[in-house]
Amino acid sequence: MSNLSNPEGARVYLETYGCQMNIADSQTVAVVLRRAGYARAESPEDADVILLNTCAIREHAEERVLGRLSDLARLKQRRPALKLGLLGCMAQHNRAALIDKAPWVDVVAGPDSYRRLPELLGREGFDPAVDVRLDRAETYADIPPEHDSAVRAYVTVMRGCDKFCAFCVVPYVRGRERSIPPNDILREVRELAADGVREVVLLGQTVNAYRCAEVDFGGLLRLIAQIDGIERIRFTSPHPSDMSDSLIEAMASEPKVQPYLHLPVQSGSDRMLAAMDRGYTVEQYLRLVERLRAAIPELALSTDIIVGFHGEEESDFDATLALMRAVRYDHAFTFKYSVREHTRAFKLGDSVSEDEKSRRLSAVIALQEQISLARNRATIGREFPVLVEGAARRGEGKLAGKTPQFKTAVFGAQEDARPGAMVRVRVESATAHSLIGTLAAT
Numbered sequence: 001m002s003n004l005s006n007p008e009g010a011r012v013y014l015e016t017y018g019c020q021m022n023i024a025d026s027q028t029v030a031v032v033l034r035r036a037g038y039a040r041a042e043s044p045e046d047a048d049v050i051l052l053n054t055c056a057i058r059e060h061a062e063e064r065v066l067g068r069l070s071d072l073a074r075l076k077q078r079r080p081a082l083k084l085g086l087l088g089c090m091a092q093h094n095r096a097a098l099i100d101k102a103p104w105v106d107v108v109a110g111p112d113s114y115r116r117l118p119e120l121l122g123r124e125g126f127d128p129a130v131d132v133r134l135d136r137a138e139t140y141a142d143i144p145p146e147h148d149s150a151v152r153a154y155v156t157v158m159r160g161c162d163k164f165c166a167f168c169v170v171p172y173v174r175g176r177e178r179s180i181p182p183n184d185i186l187r188e189v190r191e192l193a194a195d196g197v198r199e200v201v202l203l204g205q206t207v208n209a210y211r212c213a214e215v216d217f218g219g220l221l222r223l224i225a226q227i228d229g230i231e232r233i234r235f236t237s238p239h240p241s242d243m244s245d246s247l248i249e250a251m252a253s254e255p256k257v258q259p260y261l262h263l264p265v266q267s268g269s270d271r272m273l274a275a276m277d278r279g280y281t282v283e284q285y286l287r288l289v290e291r292l293r294a295a296i297p298e299l300a301l302s303t304d305i306i307v308g309f310h311g312e313e314e315s316d317f318d319a320t321l322a323l324m325r326a327v328r329y330d331h332a333f334t335f336k337y338s339v340r341e342h343t344r345a346f347k348l349g350d351s352v353s354e355d356e357k358s359r360r361l362s363a364v365i366a367l368q369e370q371i372s373l374a375r376n377r378a379t380i381g382r383e384f385p386v387l388v389e390g391a392a393r394r395g396e397g398k399l400a401g402k403t404p405q406f407k408t409a410v411f412g413a414q415e416d417a418r419p420g421a422m423v424r425v426r427v428e429s430a431t432a433h434s435l436i437g438t439l440a441a442t
C-alpha cells in the first residue's frame, strides 16, 4: 500500500453511523482527505484506510460500531498495512475504553479534529494517533462538503449544543454551540443550487439556536429563500425552547420553507421533563404546537420520545401516551433510555427494567402507527407537489419523492418525472409510512 505520509492515490473507505450531522461531517472529511491526495475506495476490501464515523447517543449505537471493528480486525490481520480510524462522537466519548477494546485501531479523531486527519493518518508508530481536542472555533466553514444526492443536500449551519439535557451526551462530544457565518452558508447553498440541488436541509443539534451577529435562524431562512434554484428549505433539529416568533413568521411567510417540523418532546410528563432538564412544560409545548398550527395550517409534526428514563413511573408514561394523542404527530422517533457516561443523569441510575422499557416502547410505537395511518389516510383524494428523488424502494417501476410535509409519496413513473423534477401527485391510498398515488396533470 501507499505510504500515508505521502497519500497520493491511497484509497479511503468511509462508513457513517448515526444522525444527519454525521452524514454531513463525513462529507467534510471526504473533502479534507481528497485535498490531501486520497482517492475514494468503493469497498472496504479495496481500501488502504477505513474510517468509521460513529455515534454515541445510545449504547446500542456504540455496540454496533464495536461489532464492526471486530470484523475489520480480521481484514487488518490479513493486511497489516491497512489503517483503521474511528471518527466522531464515539471517538470523543470513550476513547480510553475504546482503545482498550479495539487496540488495533490506528487513528481516533473527534468531531473537531477532521482538519488534522491527513497528519494523523501519516503518523507511524505502535500507539494509535489520537486527537479529540474540542475546539470552540471549529466550524469547517471553509470546507464545502462533497454532496452525493443531486436533489437534496445537507448544510450544517451550527455545531455543538449548550442545552445539556440530563440524558444526552451530545454537548460533551460535540462541544459548545457555534454558528457558521451567513455568508459562508449562502455561498455553499448558491454552489449547491448551481450543481442542480433543489432542496437544502439545514442542520444543527439545536438548529434554531442559530445566531451570528444580527442574523437569527428566522433571518437565515429568509436569506436562503432568496437563492434562485433552491425550491425547498427544511431544517433539523429545532429545540422547542428556541422556537422564536421570528422563526415561526419565516416558516409561515416564506413559501420555500416547507411545512414540516421535527419538534422533539421526549416525554409528556412535567416531572420527567424537569428531570431531563428540557426547559419547558407540557403546557408550554402544547401552546407552542397550537401557535405553530395556527400560523402554518398545513404543518406536519414529528418528534422524538424517550421511554424509561430514570424515575419514569407508569403515570409518567401514561402522560406521554396522552400527549401523543393530543398532538397527533405525523411521525415519531422512539427510543429506550440508554444511560450515558459523562451525562448528568449518569449518576441517577436506571430505574426502569429492560423488559419494562421494551413494553413501553412497543406501546408508543403501536399508538404512533395508528395515528400516522389515520393522518396519512386523511390525505387520500388530495394532491401534493412532490420533488422526485428516484426509484421507490418497493414497487416495480415506481418513483418516490417527498411532499412538502416530508411524507414519502410513491407513484408510477413517467417520462418527465426525473429526479429533481417537481410533479403533482394525487393520493389514492396510504400506509402509516407512505402515500401511494398517481401523477396528476400540472
Ligand code: SAM
Binding pocket: 019, 057, 058, 167, 168, 169, 170, 205, 206, 237, 238, 239, 264, 266, 304, 305, 306, 335, 336, 337, 338, 339, 340
Ligand atoms: N438536539 C435534538 C433535540 O434536542 O431534540 C436531538 C438530538 S439527539 C441526536 C436525537 C434524539 O436521541 C433525542 O431527541 C433523544 O430523543 C434521543 N436520545 C438522546 N440521548 C438519549 C439517551 N441517552 N437514551 C435514549 N435516547 C436518547
Ligand code: SF4
Binding pocket: 161, 162, 163, 164, 165, 168, 169, 170, 171, 205, 206, 239
Ligand atoms: Fe442533546 Fe438536549 Fe442538546 Fe438535543 S438539546 S443535542 S437532546 S443536549
